[in-house]
Amino acid sequence: MSFTIDFLDDGRVLEWEATSDGAIVTERDVYTPRFYVAPRASDVDVDLEALRAVYDRHPDVVTTEMVTQRPGFRREEKPVLAVDVEHIDRVTSLAQQARQLSAYPVGDLACFNVDFSREFRYCLETGVDPTPASELSTLRLSVPVTETSNDVYGELSVAGDTVTGSPTDILTAVQAALEAHKPDVLVCSTSEIIPTLYEMATTAGIDGFTLSRWPDVGYQQLASQSTYSSYGRVGHSPARYNVPGRAIIDESNTFFYGETNLDGVLDLVSRSKKPVQELAWASIGNVLTAIQICEAHDRDVLVPWNSWRHEFYKPMGTLHDADRGGFIFAPEVGVHENVHELDFSSLYPNIICTRNVSPDVIRCDCHSDRDDVPGLGYSICDDRGYLVDVLQPIIDARDEIKAAIRREQQRTNPDEERLTELEGRSGALKWILVACFGYQGFSNAKFGRIECHEAINAFAREILLTAKQRLEAGGWRVVHGIVDSIWVTPDPEVESDDREDLETLATEITERIEIRLEHEAHYDWVAFVPQRESDAGALTKYFGKVAGEDEFKIRGIEARQRSTPRFIKDVQRDCLERFDATRSPDAVLDRLQDAIKRLHSGTVPVEELVERNRVSKPLEGYTQNTQNVAALKRARDQELAVHPGQDIEYVIVDDEKQSRERVALAHEEVESYDASYYETQLVRAIESLLSPLGWDRTDIQQKLSGIREPELTDFQ
Structure with missing residues (x-):
């Protein structure tokens, strides 16, 4: 139950276990990480003994041995070379030597179990469970943006209290907080706080300052900052640091802690064997891969350093049919009354589990004559795929957590702390389930396969079409549908007595498809927004009033966009409430006019x-x-x-x-501020609300010009 693992330069490893009044450490003198080398393909002959002789002479290699392992899910057990390394930092460089020798006289080689993060590797190889046995204590350190580039901080927030003054004042406050809180986790607004505090102590001549629980090491730098590009989007990865005895969560470099909370992080720690610090900075795909690696490890399957899976041969017609996404029904632009939203519960993960879609069983040789995937002709083996064993426990756990959330919410006095924990865990699992489908088509996925991606989409298209046909036969009209969600309204051409009950229909579709179709929401009305330069409906832009609730559901428009200023979000929401109350564009424009006047009067904060x-x-x-x-x-x-x-x-x-x-x-x-600029942004936001009624920006501006009283600033 070690919540963080530290690696010292001399090869020793420190395992830290959280307790109710601090942490206890276990020191391991010997730890030799291991990687493997095997032929790249099953039909390739290589001289592993020649490679073994090379490694046996290397000073960073402790020992080598020939062992029997499976180099892949589709490969049988065979002899491979295991290499035990003196220090964890030498694994990659030693594996690179095998690549350099991957030619005559050794042969075409592949390396396995190479690029694991340090703490994850240790837990995987030694069987250490990184799930904390006790609740973790935290301490938050934060600096304002104006201080981030300074070598010496003049202001620092410590546990929510702002401390200003000399370096001595700030460092004294940090040290006092460490003694008072005994934190297992340091939550930092930026990881650069760590080296900066040490530099401040050195410059000020302050002896004894440390964030560490280990007397010999203050902090370690694990990685330098870098910039990367993913799917056309540029990202920044700040430098990463380690403080012995404490896990670091960098708020500028964490997905799961930012999107959920510490409870969500810890839930995934228990499933992935990635300790808190590594889980916090890891991406969704990184954590999903770790969970898959754990399953592979349990099945004695090695993990390739780089993916080299070829795409199976396909005729041109199959390529054309397979290269499609989920099914989409173009939304009917306009305002629709009495709308119900139905969603398939975790559709893609459930397709994987109910249809046994997994890289190790798709297009198997033993059932090549079968047509299991609709429209594509792919076979799926009867043997249970490993991906099912990865995802089914997560699906089941999230269903149980969501049920617990509903029970807690229905209590007279809900336990808010318990709800926060459950919602954090549910959110963390949701992100793993969201990513599991797309990751199958990711070229660098350790175990992904493009045929799985294609098969999942093929099943999804059939499922949505089946649901649409049954709902329409039951007297409901589909006004929008996208991948796993369908919006329906009563068909006006069907008498109400002839219309089937929606819950009954959903149950019937669930039983037929074997994936739960849930009634997500009932809306008094829903408005589907057209595209900016077209009359066609925008697939993910809509808003509506939840029936019986003082609540709106908003997707895609300005109030949901991260870049939109708060003032414009508030005005758009205010106008939305006005639209709900009156259904009058004029009433909405009155609110817009008031907001514009506030802008030009200079009273907007x-x-x-x-x-x-x-x-x-x-x-x-x-x-x-x-x-x-x-x-x-x-x-x-x-x-x-x-x-x-x-x-x-x-x-x-x-x-x-x-x-x-x-x-x-x-x-x-x-x-x-530039009132005219923000006026333009306001008009754009209100256009999103009125465009389902046929109004565009020109209509709004013409209407405003007829009712607006000119301001002196308009003539400056």
């Missing part, structure tokens, strides 16, 4: 006009003078480091300018 946008490249890489460029120039003038992949926040001061004076950074003192 500047902090409500902050835009947040992601930086996609270094300042020098931009060729146009965009708002982001102006903001980056101001950040550079203030020596603030903003890397590609990070967000930058600013207020538009004068959008007509092309210089850095176009914007002001969010932390600056802003004396004025």
